[in-house]
Amino acid sequence: MKWKLDSVVKLHKESPYTFYLPSDQVISQLKVGDLVKLIFMAEETFDNGCNAERMWVEILERNESDFLGKLANQPYYLSSLQYGDMIDFKSEHICSTQLDDPNSKDMDYYFDKKITVSNDVLSRNEFNFMLRFEPDNEHDLGWVFFSGYEDDEFYANPKNFQVISVGKMLNIDDSILVFLDNPETFHCAYERDKDTKKIVKLENYDFSIHE
Known part of the structure; x- marks a missing residue:
């Protein structure tokens, strides 16, 4: 061959x-x-x-x-x-x-650290909304990413979400790097501005709807 x-x-x-x-x-x-x-x-x-x-x-x-x-x-x-x-x-x-190779430590981080993502984000290869909760374990960063096109029926089915390495998410959009490990960003929400395409913080987001 x-x-x-x-x-x-x-x-x-x-x-x-x-x-x-x-x-x-x-x-x-x-x-x-x-x-x-x-x-x-x-x-x-x-x-x-x-x-x-x-x-x-x-x-x-x-x-x-x-x-x-x-x-x-x-x-x-x-x-x-x-x-x-x-x-x-x-x-x-x-x-x-x-x-x-000192640079391999960065790759270890990108593989070992995990985030949760909707399947729609992976299908569209884009995200427009993200939330951060308290991490569940040492590998979890606490972030959950959404495309912004999901409906209530989609949210209701846990099979529509999966845990992936943060590196896979960074391949889609590495603008999230500045947010990943900031300990001050627990229980926060961010959305992509439709006009500027920048990620902006949503003030006073109601996290009780996820309880």
Whole structure:
């Protein structure tokens, strides 16, 4: 089965808060003998619905952003690849390393911290209203996001809401970053202004309707 290397830079741009990209600092430290992980994309979809394998490659040569490596895994699906095959790749293809990366802590936060969101927000890929309650646990940020188009029947069905990583919400709109961890914003409500599109605080919002 034919394959090509996926550009992790492109994937990170599409989902910057849920797709980890090694920092420039880490990439600059890579040397011969280090292991890096690459995404090998198949031209056809596998039987299980996937179309890629992530595998480790040992660096044999480096010339700035150009690398030559040796495949350090035996592929499970890609029969055209074998353990020990030579792989030409660039820094834009490296999705993981074995080096410590300070920037990875941000990604841990985006994955570990959770918010609640209406399914309509995910369908429309937008939100226009958000509330914050006291968090239920160490992972919960307390935020609930709505599209603003939900009706009473929608609200009445708990299956219309789900808990997701905050990173997934940030991929939709990262203007919420300034609100996320502010301890002074418990029991507050915000709405997107229809004209300016800015998020504004709603004063004296009646939280008793959620009790």
